[in-house]
Amino acid sequence: MSARVLVVDDIVTNVKLLEAKLSAEYFDVVTALNGIEALAICERGEADIVLLDVMMPGMDGFEVCRRLKNGATTAHIPVVMVTALDQPGDRLKGLDAGADDFLTKPLDDTALFARVRSLVRLKSVTDELRNRAFASRRLGIADPLAAAASETGLNGRILVIEDRPTVTERLSSALSAFHIVEIEADPHQALVRAAEGDYDSVLVSLDLKAYDGLRICSQLRSLERTRNVSVLMLGEAEDRARILRGLEIGAHDFLIRPVDRNELLARVRTQVRRKRFTERLRDSVQSSMEMAVMDQLTGLHNRRFMDSRMGTMFDESALRARSLAMLVLDVDRFKVVNDTWGHDAGDEVLREFADRVRACTRGIDLVARMGGEEVVVVLPDTSLDAACAVAERIRERVEAEPFSIHRNTRSITVTVSIGVASRRAGDASAAEMMKRADDALYRAKDAGRNRVIVANAA
Template sequence: MSARILVVDDVPANVKLLEARLSAEYFDVMTASNGTEALAICARAECDIILLDVMMPDMDGFEVCRRLKTDPATHHIPVVMVTALDSPSDRNRGLEAGADDFLTKPVSDVVLIARVRSLTRLKMMTDELRMRAITSLEIGMQAPERSAVADTGKGGRILLVDDRQSSYERLATILAAEHTIDVEPNPTEALFHAAEGNYDLLIVSLDLNNFDGLRLCSQARSLERTRHVPILAIADPENSTRLLRGLEIGVNDYLLRPIDKTELLARARTQIRRRRYTDHLRDNVQNSIEMAITDALTGLHNRRYMESHLATLAEQASTRGKPLALMILDIDYFKSINDNYGHDAGDDVLREFAVRVRKSIRGIDLACRYGGEEFVIVMPETDLHVAGMVAERLRRSIAGEPFAVHKGSKRIEVTISIGLTTLEQKGEAVADVLKRADTALYRAKHDGRNRVVSQAA
């Protein structure tokens, strides 16, 4: 797993030491000797993780971190402060500035590499989501960066898994100041609880009695419902090696006892902010996918999706020896609706038409807006006779009740013409089926409209 690591330190010996450690693990290492230089490199998106010293002459590490985390363009880059400062107040100040971790010199090679690898996995996942979400911006959806920068990380839902009463009571009291806390003292029930609870953060003690806390973390990572929920592990100092193992299997962050109140709250906020940001990215990706295959006005699938999915349905029908019906529907005299009542009225008709189509077909049927006032319905495992009954029912539902337009102030009569055919020949081209349905539609319109015409293969 390679990544570009930016080492920021004004002491050349420190830079050389970190550079040697990271290069030995095949990371690409970049260096900066001051905060201004570091910010410029980050602004050019040239690094994946930042190892940041605190004591620098022009701008200290706290200020560099604060600027990175308040800039929508760089807030997602993980920052690890590596410094000789070791007081709890310094560590908390770094975490409050937005640092993902605060390591005190001298840092062991094992701890450093484990943390960098863990954050590299996280950064790569975030980058993949950000890349996919670029489409969301192109289609007008709001990017989550600015809301992520403004997010306080408070108001999260946290599940605390700890079977020591004195421990979980203290931790729950601290966390309850900013979050909603559920405590699960029974580790055998914790995974079920986590899967059902829609939590923003899991906090897991690795010092459970008669239960392996790391196994619980591993199971949470393998379960779909909890795969993306961040995990904050807590352990006694003598279990620090197990914490490093936890980072390898997907633990996001950790704390050693005794727990500092301010540090616990700061690390919880960091993980919750990151969870909300990645969730927003995933939502944007999902929404952009749906928008790419959905007609915005009617909510039906669009022509692009129909052409792709119809080929799959036709292949399945041929392979299984099952019939496949296809109908093309055209709203009669739709241009006159737009001309006489306005395009807003035309849109009202199209929306209501889509609603009535959905009510007239099955869940397995595919309804698409083919273009303008033309629609296509594909009905798997349906012969010509049954499809004709469905088409006639749909025609009556359209003609039988006027359409409300202009917010219900007017009602107009609408009818449709339908051309219907089926895929009967094994391996027949989809284009031929569409052409046959279109020919049947032409006949329906030529014969007076408001009717269904079937054409067998």
């Protein structure tokens, strides 16, 4: 997978060396000689991953990383800190700043390329979600990128898959101060728990006695219910080849034994934050999709969705010579409700009205709010007589019990008028059927309301 790699270093020879290596692996390379320039490039969206030197004059790499990870438009960009510093404290400082990895010079080319490709794959998962999340702003949803970037990465649910009690005790002791930790020694049971447990991160030992830890990583990444969970490998220094293989099959990160407690906490926190970042974006996209097709007051489908779906249902009915019926419902004297009790009471009535209509229909039926107090129900595979029975059931359900208003402090009687029509062989579109149902509704109103009227026969 190719990508745009930003190399940031104040020493030109270092920049040129990395640029040559990455270009030979078919990456597009962008360069910067200082932190300010790097931040500007990232804010313009011109980098998929950043290889960042630590020791730079003015703004060092730690501060650059911190600013990238705290920015709503740049928090998703993977950052690999590349430096000659090799002390655990230096690595921890980089991870605390939000870095996704910390590589020391001289670089191992194989490890570097594997890490870059792994992080680029992970970033590509969020890019489409980010693009769609931007669109949700126009629908009035709070800024999803800012909310995602503010995630702390604490209080995560962590599953540790390890069969050595002494190791699990140390891991649990370190992580439990900041997360909810569960231990599973049986690899088969671990996969079941991972699928059912809604974990933020799973730590997988590569040294299990009777099972290949890499296979667990692969299964976690491939199963539908676990593919979004963060996977962190635990291995020995001599497991280098297997760790690189794990990154290739989709594991997110790794730790080398003996595990430094602070590095463990920093890497797990990074993985929890990344997983929740993606979840926030995914939730935002889902919300925007729902807002595009749902009426926010009643929870029914809106007019836009109804117009689109109704045409499809009509065409399918005609193609297969199956019956199709429609109800047009209107709350009787709804203006009086608003004028007498207030618009808040009117909203309460509409919500309860929608619930009662929904309770009388099937999952395959289309129930949509046309606007105001008018609701349309489209009933596939339903004869005219059956549709009349549904309409009468709705009418009785609405009339049967008073509607609570003013937060259950008062109640009022509500009734509904309903027009019913079905598809005819000569209908050219759903609009013709709807026109007949609408005419029947007006006849129900004229006849005294609180009744069901069927459209005139051809």
